[in-house]
Amino acid sequence: MSRFALTRNPAGRLICTLADGTVHANVTPVRAFPLAAPDEGLALMSQEGHEIAWIENLADLDAANRGVIEDELAGREFMPEIRRIAEVSSFATPSTWQIETSRGNTALVLKGEEDIRRLPDNGLLIADNHGILYLIRDRKALDRHSRKILERFL
Helix, strand or coil: CCCEEEEECCCCCEEEEECCCCEEEEEEEEECCCCCCCCEEEEEECCCCCEEEEEEEHHHCCHHHHHHHHHHHHHHCCCCEEEEEEEECCCCCCEEEEEEECCEEEEEEECCHHHEEEECCCEEEEECCCCCEEEECCHHHCCHHHHHHHHHHC
16 A cells, blocks of 8 residues: 555545554645645645645556545635636726636626735636635736736736
8 A cells, every 4th residue: 555545435525544554534635835836735634634644746646546636626626717807897896707717607796906816927816705716827818808907906
């Protein structure tokens, strides 16, 4: 066995069995750098919030453990990527944005400019009024209309 083995209990929660035979129920994978390096630096956390295993890189894991972790993260991390901003209701906040995302067209309500966070490499993270995070990987790669709208809020 590798350093650990991951399985699911009947309720679908993760169980981690360490190489020494110690079993931890209700384990949660947590990314250290979810945007900058999503496949590097992950921790398996116990239900008490203690780190039970550290993973330098997902690629270092066997296919079974990697698949379980990727499935768990995909179910927990919902972050659509904004591809285009079609229109905004107002340049004052709160404002409703009509956007095209990697998961389809939707609307988000921006409560205030402080809900737009700058990321490295011209990226932005935008939180809507429901706490859903939207990612813009590179604002300079957006179409001219979208960039012009963003500039009014930055």
